[in-house]
Amino acid sequence: MSIKLITQAWETNFKGNDLLILIALADNASDEGYCFPSWNTIMKKTKIGRSTLSYILKSFEHFNVLERKHRKRENGSNSSNEYIVNILDVNVADYTKFKQALKKKKSDQSSQSELAPTVHKVNYPSSKSELAPSSKSELAIRTVNLEPSKEPSVIEKDKKEILDFWNKLAYELNLSAINRITTKRKSKIKTRIEENQNFINDFQQALENIKSSNFLQGKNNRNWKVDFDWLISNDTNYIKVLEGKYSDKQQSTQTDLSKFGSVSPNQFAIGGANVIDVNVEPQNHFLGASNE
Numbered sequence: 001m002s003i004k005l006i007t008q009a010w011e012t013n014f015k016g017n018d019l020l021i022l023i024a025l026a027d028n029a030s031d032e033g034y035c036f037p038s039w040n041t042i043m044k045k046t047k048i049g050r051s052t053l054s055y056i057l058k059s060f061e062h063f064n065v066l067e068r069k070h071r072k073r074e075n076g077s078n079s080s081n082e083y084i085v086n087i088l089d090v091n092v093a094d095y096t097k098f099k100q101a102l103k104k105k106k107s108d109q110s111s112q113s114e115l116a117p118t119v120h121k122v123n124y125p126s127s128k129s130e131l132a133p134s135s136k137s138e139l140a141i142r143t144v145n146l147e148p149s150k151e152p153s154v155i156e157k158d159k160k161e162i163l164d165f166w167n168k169l170a171y172e173l174n175l176s177a178i179n180r181i182t183t184k185r186k187s188k189i190k191t192r193i194e195e196n197q198n199f200i201n202d203f204q205q206a207l208e209n210i211k212s213s214n215f216l217q218g219k220n221n222r223n224w225k226v227d228f229d230w231l232i233s234n235d236t237n238y239i240k241v242l243e244g245k246y247s248d249k250q251q252s253t254q255t256d257l258s259k260f261g262s263v264s265p266n267q268f269a270i271g272g273a274n275v276i277d278v279n280v281e282p283q284n285h286f287l288g289a290s291n292e
Contacts, residue, residue, distance in 0.1 A: 002029045005085055013092045018099075020046040021056050025066065025085050030171040033066075033085040036164070041080075059099040063090045074158060074200055082164060158200060159189050166228050169207045173217055176227045188232045195235055206231065206241040213246040 005026035014022055024045040029035035043053060060066045064086055071079040159181045170177040181189070193199045210216045210226060218225035231238050240246065 001027050002031045002033075004031050005029055005033065005087060008087045012087065012089055017046065017048050017052055018056055018059075018095075020048065021053065022060075022065070022085075022087065025083055026087070029083070029085050030168075032171050033083075033087075034168065034171055035083050035085065036071075036080050036168065037083070038080040055099060055102045058102060059095060062098060063095055065090060071161065071164060074161070079161070158193060159186055161200065162189060162203060165204055165207055166231075169210065170228075173211065175217070175225055178228050185229070185232070188229075192232055192235065192238070202242050203231075203238060206238045209241050209244055209247060212248060213241075214248055216241070216246050 006023055009019065009022045009026050012019070012022070021042060024042050025035055025037065027045070028037040028041070039050065039053060042048075043050065046053075048056075057066075057068065061068055066086060067084040069082040069084075071082055073079045163178060163181055167177045169175065178185075192203075196202060213226075214220075216226040226241075231241065
């Protein structure tokens, strides 16, 4: 939630559904304007229908109130859009005029599609000999084969998704965001995916683990913070984060053990004096017990 953007939204001249949608986006956004709500999320918050939401978002885009980027999942299906909320104080009269024209155009297209019948072109045979031998009672219907549109490669989809995941975390934890996937970064991502088919899911979980690590967030004696390039640079860094090696609990355990110098993790001190090996039977180490 961005209080800054919500405040800016209230200060605009938008009203009604336009204002509701703008506030709903700001409610999901970082202070920099980045948010990823699905249409269902926006509709649930605003109680606005899909058609109304569609032309209001298009109007917002036209007047640069927001930028919208379509995203795809690893399997090629649609994911929630990425929005960058700008909230500029636009001329409401021009905005309303454009929105009404867009709404009318959408309504006209809908009416035409309802009135116009679907026409199927049928090739009627001129003689019985032209009927298909296997189905003489059926008529041959000509179909049109459309060339499928070129979809981006799997790597292209993955790198875009990874960039979005990282930047969302970066804005949340004040880490270094990335503006583009360089050739070197693309190569690293491709290598990680080839090494681990489950890399996307593991990467997401590693990002979640960063939230529970003060060390990775820069709270260490060097003020070092984790960054995107370090995380994907090899096949061990993100795995360490994934396995919780840098979590606050793990760091605390390591700090406590370091008090005992070269004492192994299987040993601990009792009363600050005797060092006990936990692998030895416990009955041999009762404090104050005699050796009789």
